[in-house]
Amino acid sequence: MATITRVGFIGAGRMATALAKGLSTGFTSPDHMIASDVLSAACESIAAETWIRTTESNAEVCAESDVVILAVKPQYLREVVTGIASHLQSRHLLVSIAAGITIADIQACLDTERRVIRVMPNTPCLVGTGAAGFALGGNATPDDAELVKRMLATVGIAFQVPERLLDAVTGLSGSGPAYVYQFIEALSDGGVRVGLPRDIATKLAAQTVMGAAQMVLETGEHPGALKDAVTSPGGTTIAGIHELERGAFRATTMNAVEAATRRSMELGS
Numbered sequence: 270m271a272t273i274t275r276v277g278f279i280g281a282g283r284m285a286t287a288l289a290k291g292l293s294t295g296f297t298s299p300d301h302m303i304a305s306d307v308l309s310a311a312c313e314s315i316a317a318e319t320w321i322r323t324t325e326s327n328a329e330v331c332a333e334s335d336v337v338i339l340a341v342k343p344q345y346l347r348e349v350v351t352g353i354a355s356h357l358q359s360r361h362l363l364v365s366i367a368a369g370i371t372i373a374d375i376q377a378c379l380d381t382e383r384r385v386i387r388v389m390p391n392t393p394c395l396v397g398t399g400a401a402g403f404a405l406g407g408n409a410t411p412d413d414a415e416l417v418k419r420m421l422a423t424v425g426i427a428f429q430v431p432e433r434l435l436d437a438v439t440g441l442s443g444s445g446p447a448y449v450y451q452f453i454e455a456l457s458d459g460g461v462r463v464g465l466p467r468d469i470a471t472k473l474a475a476q477t478v479m480g481a482a483q484m485v486l487e488t489g490e491h492p493g494a495l496k497d498a499v500t501s502p503g504g505t506t507i508a509g510i511h512e513l514e515r516g517a518f519r520a521t522t523m524n525a526v527e528a529a530t531r532r533s534m535e536l537g538s
Protein backbone atom coordinates (compact mmCIF):
# COMPACT_ATOMS: atom_id res chain seq x y z
CA MET A 270 0.00 0.00 0.00
CA ALA A 271 1.42 3.45 -1.00
CA THR A 272 2.74 5.37 2.01
CA ILE A 273 0.94 8.64 2.62
CA THR A 274 3.34 11.56 2.80
CA ARG A 275 3.09 13.51 6.06
CA VAL A 276 3.21 17.24 5.32
CA GLY A 277 3.94 19.95 7.88
CA PHE A 278 3.57 23.73 7.54
CA ILE A 279 5.55 26.24 9.55
CA GLY A 280 3.46 29.40 9.30
CA ALA A 281 -0.31 28.86 8.98
CA GLY A 282 -1.27 31.94 6.96
CA ARG A 283 -2.79 32.53 3.51
CA MET A 284 -0.40 30.39 1.45
CA ALA A 285 -0.25 27.51 3.95
CA THR A 286 -4.06 27.46 4.02
CA ALA A 287 -4.26 27.55 0.20
CA LEU A 288 -1.73 24.72 -0.16
CA ALA A 289 -3.20 22.60 2.67
CA LYS A 290 -6.65 22.85 1.11
CA GLY A 291 -5.31 21.85 -2.30
CA LEU A 292 -3.11 19.05 -1.03
CA SER A 293 -6.00 17.44 0.83
CA THR A 294 -7.83 17.03 -2.50
CA GLY A 295 -5.53 14.36 -3.85
CA PHE A 296 -1.99 14.38 -2.53
CA THR A 297 -2.52 13.56 1.16
CA SER A 298 -5.28 13.75 3.78
CA PRO A 299 -5.92 16.32 6.56
CA ASP A 300 -4.94 13.81 9.27
CA HIS A 301 -1.49 13.51 7.63
CA MET A 302 -0.92 17.26 7.79
CA ILE A 303 0.00 19.59 10.66
CA ALA A 304 0.68 23.33 10.85
CA SER A 305 2.31 25.62 13.39
CA ASP A 306 2.06 29.36 13.88
CA VAL A 307 3.04 31.94 16.49
CA LEU A 308 -0.54 33.26 16.24
CA SER A 309 -3.19 31.01 17.80
CA ALA A 310 -5.76 32.80 15.59
CA ALA A 311 -3.89 31.59 12.51
CA CYS A 312 -3.91 28.04 13.89
CA GLU A 313 -7.65 28.22 14.56
CA SER A 314 -8.39 29.59 11.10
CA ILE A 315 -6.33 26.98 9.18
CA ALA A 316 -7.83 24.19 11.31
CA ALA A 317 -11.35 25.45 10.61
CA GLU A 318 -10.70 25.76 6.86
CA THR A 319 -8.68 22.58 6.27
CA TRP A 320 -9.28 20.20 9.24
CA ILE A 321 -5.56 19.73 9.73
CA ARG A 322 -3.93 19.49 13.18
CA THR A 323 -2.20 22.56 14.54
CA THR A 324 0.44 23.36 17.15
CA GLU A 325 2.41 26.38 18.33
CA SER A 326 5.60 24.29 18.22
CA ASN A 327 7.67 24.31 15.00
CA ALA A 328 9.65 21.39 16.44
CA GLU A 329 6.46 19.32 16.70
CA VAL A 330 5.76 19.98 13.03
CA CYS A 331 9.17 18.50 12.19
CA ALA A 332 8.56 15.47 14.43
CA GLU A 333 5.19 14.81 12.79
CA SER A 334 6.11 15.24 9.12
CA ASP A 335 8.38 14.13 6.25
CA VAL A 336 7.93 17.24 4.09
CA VAL A 337 8.25 20.55 5.97
CA ILE A 338 6.80 23.53 4.08
CA LEU A 339 8.32 26.83 5.24
CA ALA A 340 5.41 29.29 4.86
CA VAL A 341 6.42 32.29 6.96
CA LYS A 342 7.25 35.74 5.56
CA PRO A 343 10.76 36.07 4.07
CA GLN A 344 11.98 38.25 6.96
CA TYR A 345 11.27 35.45 9.50
CA LEU A 346 12.56 32.51 7.46
CA ARG A 347 16.19 32.42 8.59
CA GLU A 348 15.21 32.54 12.29
CA VAL A 349 12.67 29.73 11.74
CA VAL A 350 15.17 27.48 9.90
CA THR A 351 17.83 28.09 12.56
CA GLY A 352 15.23 27.19 15.19
CA ILE A 353 14.32 23.83 13.63
CA ALA A 354 17.84 22.81 12.48
CA SER A 355 18.38 20.41 15.40
CA HIS A 356 14.90 18.85 14.88
CA LEU A 357 15.58 17.76 11.30
CA GLN A 358 16.58 14.27 10.19
CA SER A 359 17.62 12.71 6.89
CA ARG A 360 13.99 11.77 6.08
CA HIS A 361 13.00 15.47 5.98
CA LEU A 362 12.52 17.39 2.72
CA LEU A 363 12.43 21.16 3.32
CA VAL A 364 10.20 23.09 0.89
CA SER A 365 10.44 26.88 1.10
CA ILE A 366 7.81 29.12 -0.52
CA ALA A 367 9.34 32.37 0.75
CA ALA A 368 9.90 35.04 -1.90
CA GLY A 369 13.52 35.91 -2.55
CA ILE A 370 15.23 33.67 0.04
CA THR A 371 17.71 31.42 -1.75
CA ILE A 372 18.48 27.75 -1.11
CA ALA A 373 22.00 28.78 -0.06
CA ASP A 374 20.48 31.18 2.52
CA ILE A 375 18.43 28.31 3.95
CA GLN A 376 21.34 25.86 3.91
CA ALA A 377 23.47 28.47 5.73
CA CYS A 378 21.04 28.29 8.68
CA LEU A 379 21.38 24.51 8.94
CA ASP A 380 24.16 22.56 10.68
CA THR A 381 23.98 19.69 8.14
CA GLU A 382 23.41 19.51 4.38
CA ARG A 383 19.66 18.96 3.92
CA ARG A 384 17.34 18.23 0.98
CA VAL A 385 15.86 21.63 0.11
CA ILE A 386 13.47 22.67 -2.66
CA ARG A 387 12.42 26.26 -3.26
CA VAL A 388 8.90 26.82 -4.65
CA MET A 389 7.23 30.01 -5.84
CA PRO A 390 3.50 29.27 -5.75
CA ASN A 391 0.58 31.68 -6.05
CA THR A 392 -2.72 32.04 -4.17
CA PRO A 393 -5.05 30.60 -6.88
CA CYS A 394 -3.76 27.23 -5.66
CA LEU A 395 -6.59 27.78 -3.13
CA VAL A 396 -9.02 26.96 -5.96
CA GLY A 397 -6.79 24.37 -7.63
CA THR A 398 -5.60 26.67 -10.44
CA GLY A 399 -2.22 27.71 -9.06
CA ALA A 400 0.86 28.43 -11.17
CA ALA A 401 4.24 27.67 -9.63
CA GLY A 402 7.93 27.36 -10.37
CA PHE A 403 10.35 25.32 -8.29
CA ALA A 404 14.10 24.75 -8.04
CA LEU A 405 16.09 21.97 -6.45
CA GLY A 406 18.84 22.36 -3.91
CA GLY A 407 22.04 20.37 -4.48
CA ASN A 408 20.98 17.58 -2.11
CA ALA A 409 17.42 17.20 -3.36
CA THR A 410 16.89 13.99 -5.33
CA PRO A 411 14.93 13.30 -8.54
CA ASP A 412 12.36 11.55 -6.28
CA ASP A 413 12.05 14.78 -4.27
CA ALA A 414 11.47 16.69 -7.52
CA GLU A 415 8.79 14.16 -8.52
CA LEU A 416 7.15 14.44 -5.10
CA VAL A 417 7.02 18.26 -5.21
CA LYS A 418 5.71 18.11 -8.79
CA ARG A 419 2.92 15.74 -7.65
CA MET A 420 2.16 18.01 -4.69
CA LEU A 421 1.90 21.11 -6.86
CA ALA A 422 -0.09 19.25 -9.54
CA THR A 423 -2.92 18.87 -6.99
CA VAL A 424 -3.18 22.65 -6.78
CA GLY A 425 -2.49 23.70 -10.42
CA ILE A 426 0.54 23.61 -12.74
CA ALA A 427 4.24 23.79 -11.86
CA PHE A 428 7.53 24.01 -13.74
CA GLN A 429 11.02 23.11 -12.57
CA VAL A 430 13.44 25.96 -13.34
CA PRO A 431 17.04 26.86 -12.44
CA GLU A 432 17.00 28.74 -9.11
CA ARG A 433 18.26 31.96 -10.76
CA LEU A 434 14.86 32.18 -12.55
CA LEU A 435 12.70 31.97 -9.42
CA ASP A 436 12.73 35.75 -8.92
CA ALA A 437 11.28 35.99 -12.44
CA VAL A 438 8.60 33.40 -11.54
CA THR A 439 7.80 35.52 -8.47
CA GLY A 440 7.50 38.65 -10.64
CA LEU A 441 5.17 36.93 -13.11
CA SER A 442 2.96 34.26 -11.51
CA GLY A 443 3.79 34.81 -7.80
CA SER A 444 2.58 38.40 -7.84
CA GLY A 445 0.56 38.00 -11.06
CA PRO A 446 -2.81 37.35 -9.43
CA ALA A 447 -2.73 40.89 -7.99
CA TYR A 448 -2.11 42.35 -11.48
CA VAL A 449 -5.03 40.36 -12.86
CA TYR A 450 -7.33 41.40 -9.98
CA GLN A 451 -6.54 45.01 -10.89
CA PHE A 452 -7.29 44.26 -14.56
CA ILE A 453 -10.61 42.63 -13.61
CA GLU A 454 -11.51 45.64 -11.45
CA ALA A 455 -10.65 48.01 -14.33
CA LEU A 456 -12.76 45.98 -16.79
CA SER A 457 -15.62 46.07 -14.31
CA ASP A 458 -15.24 49.85 -13.86
CA GLY A 459 -15.31 50.19 -17.63
CA GLY A 460 -18.53 48.17 -17.72
CA VAL A 461 -20.11 50.38 -15.06
CA ARG A 462 -18.93 53.49 -16.93
CA VAL A 463 -20.96 52.36 -19.95
CA GLY A 464 -24.05 51.45 -17.91
CA LEU A 465 -23.69 47.86 -16.62
CA PRO A 466 -24.70 47.07 -13.02
CA ARG A 467 -21.56 46.48 -10.89
CA ASP A 468 -22.18 42.80 -10.05
CA ILE A 469 -22.85 41.85 -13.69
CA ALA A 470 -19.84 43.90 -14.82
CA THR A 471 -17.52 42.16 -12.33
CA LYS A 472 -18.78 38.64 -13.17
CA LEU A 473 -18.50 39.28 -16.90
CA ALA A 474 -14.99 40.67 -16.40
CA ALA A 475 -13.76 37.74 -14.28
CA GLN A 476 -15.32 35.12 -16.58
CA THR A 477 -13.79 36.86 -19.61
CA VAL A 478 -10.30 36.71 -18.05
CA MET A 479 -10.78 33.07 -17.03
CA GLY A 480 -12.19 32.13 -20.45
CA ALA A 481 -9.38 33.85 -22.35
CA ALA A 482 -6.77 32.17 -20.15
CA GLN A 483 -8.38 28.77 -20.70
CA MET A 484 -8.36 29.39 -24.47
CA VAL A 485 -4.59 30.01 -24.36
CA LEU A 486 -3.91 26.95 -22.15
CA GLU A 487 -6.26 24.54 -23.95
CA THR A 488 -5.67 25.55 -27.59
CA GLY A 489 -1.93 26.22 -27.19
CA GLU A 490 -2.47 29.03 -29.69
CA HIS A 491 -0.35 32.19 -29.45
CA PRO A 492 -2.34 34.88 -27.55
CA GLY A 493 -1.71 37.31 -30.42
CA ALA A 494 -3.30 34.88 -32.89
CA LEU A 495 -6.30 34.42 -30.60
CA LYS A 496 -6.57 38.23 -30.35
CA ASP A 497 -6.47 38.63 -34.13
CA ALA A 498 -9.15 35.94 -34.48
CA VAL A 499 -11.62 38.14 -32.58
CA THR A 500 -10.54 41.49 -34.07
CA SER A 501 -12.58 42.28 -37.19
CA PRO A 502 -11.60 45.22 -39.47
CA GLY A 503 -13.00 48.52 -38.16
CA GLY A 504 -14.81 46.61 -35.42
CA THR A 505 -15.36 47.12 -31.70
CA THR A 506 -12.41 45.10 -30.43
CA ILE A 507 -9.74 46.94 -32.41
CA ALA A 508 -11.15 50.22 -31.05
CA GLY A 509 -10.59 48.92 -27.52
CA ILE A 510 -7.15 47.49 -28.28
CA HIS A 511 -6.08 50.82 -29.78
CA GLU A 512 -6.92 52.52 -26.45
CA LEU A 513 -4.89 49.90 -24.57
CA GLU A 514 -1.94 50.50 -26.84
CA ARG A 515 -2.31 54.28 -26.43
CA GLY A 516 -2.11 53.66 -22.66
CA ALA A 517 1.03 51.57 -23.11
CA PHE A 518 -0.84 48.59 -21.60
CA ARG A 519 1.69 46.01 -22.72
CA ALA A 520 4.80 48.01 -21.78
CA THR A 521 3.26 48.81 -18.40
CA THR A 522 2.50 45.12 -17.79
CA MET A 523 6.05 44.14 -18.77
CA ASN A 524 7.40 46.83 -16.41
CA ALA A 525 5.24 45.46 -13.57
CA VAL A 526 6.75 41.97 -13.97
CA GLU A 527 10.25 43.45 -14.10
CA ALA A 528 9.68 45.65 -11.01
CA ALA A 529 8.34 42.71 -8.97
CA THR A 530 11.27 40.53 -10.09
CA ARG A 531 13.73 43.20 -8.99
CA ARG A 532 11.94 43.51 -5.62
CA SER A 533 12.17 39.74 -5.15
CA MET A 534 15.93 39.96 -5.77
CA GLU A 535 16.22 42.82 -3.25
CA LEU A 536 14.28 40.79 -0.65
CA GLY A 537 16.79 37.97 -1.13
CA SER A 538 19.93 40.08 -0.90
Ligand SMILES: NC(=O)c1ccc[n+]([C@@H]2O[C@H](COP(=O)([O-])OP(=O)(O)OC[C@H]3O[C@@H](n4cnc5c(N)ncnc54)[C@H](OP(=O)(O)O)[C@@H]3O)[C@@H](O)[C@H]2O)c1
Binds near residue numbers: 340343
Ligand atom coordinates in the same frame (compact mmCIF):
# COMPACT_ATOMS: atom_id res chain seq x y z
N1 LIG B 1 0.52 35.41 -0.47
C1 LIG B 1 0.98 35.18 -1.70
O1 LIG B 1 0.36 35.50 -2.74
C2 LIG B 1 2.30 34.47 -1.87
C3 LIG B 1 2.62 33.97 -3.14
C4 LIG B 1 3.81 33.28 -3.25
C5 LIG B 1 4.65 33.10 -2.16
N2 LIG B 1 4.30 33.63 -0.98
C6 LIG B 1 5.23 33.44 0.15
O2 LIG B 1 4.57 32.63 1.10
C7 LIG B 1 5.05 32.97 2.43
C8 LIG B 1 3.82 33.12 3.33
O3 LIG B 1 3.04 34.18 2.83
P1 LIG B 1 1.55 34.38 3.38
O4 LIG B 1 0.92 35.37 2.48
O5 LIG B 1 0.90 33.06 3.62
O6 LIG B 1 1.88 35.07 4.82
P2 LIG B 1 0.98 35.15 6.13
O7 LIG B 1 -0.46 35.04 5.75
O8 LIG B 1 1.46 36.32 6.90
O9 LIG B 1 1.36 33.79 6.94
C9 LIG B 1 2.57 33.63 7.62
C10 LIG B 1 2.27 33.19 9.04
O10 LIG B 1 3.49 32.79 9.67
C11 LIG B 1 3.46 33.29 11.01
N3 LIG B 1 4.79 33.29 11.60
C12 LIG B 1 5.67 34.31 11.70
N4 LIG B 1 6.78 33.91 12.35
C13 LIG B 1 6.60 32.60 12.67
C14 LIG B 1 7.39 31.62 13.34
N5 LIG B 1 8.59 31.92 13.85
N6 LIG B 1 6.91 30.36 13.49
C15 LIG B 1 5.67 30.05 13.01
N7 LIG B 1 4.86 30.94 12.36
C16 LIG B 1 5.32 32.19 12.19
C17 LIG B 1 2.87 34.67 10.82
O11 LIG B 1 2.50 35.27 12.02
P3 LIG B 1 2.64 36.91 12.07
O12 LIG B 1 1.53 37.44 11.24
O13 LIG B 1 2.52 37.22 13.54
O14 LIG B 1 3.98 37.25 11.50
C18 LIG B 1 1.69 34.35 9.89
O15 LIG B 1 0.57 33.89 10.61
C19 LIG B 1 5.88 34.24 2.29
O16 LIG B 1 7.23 33.94 2.44
C20 LIG B 1 5.60 34.72 0.87
O17 LIG B 1 6.75 35.31 0.28
C21 LIG B 1 3.16 34.30 -0.78
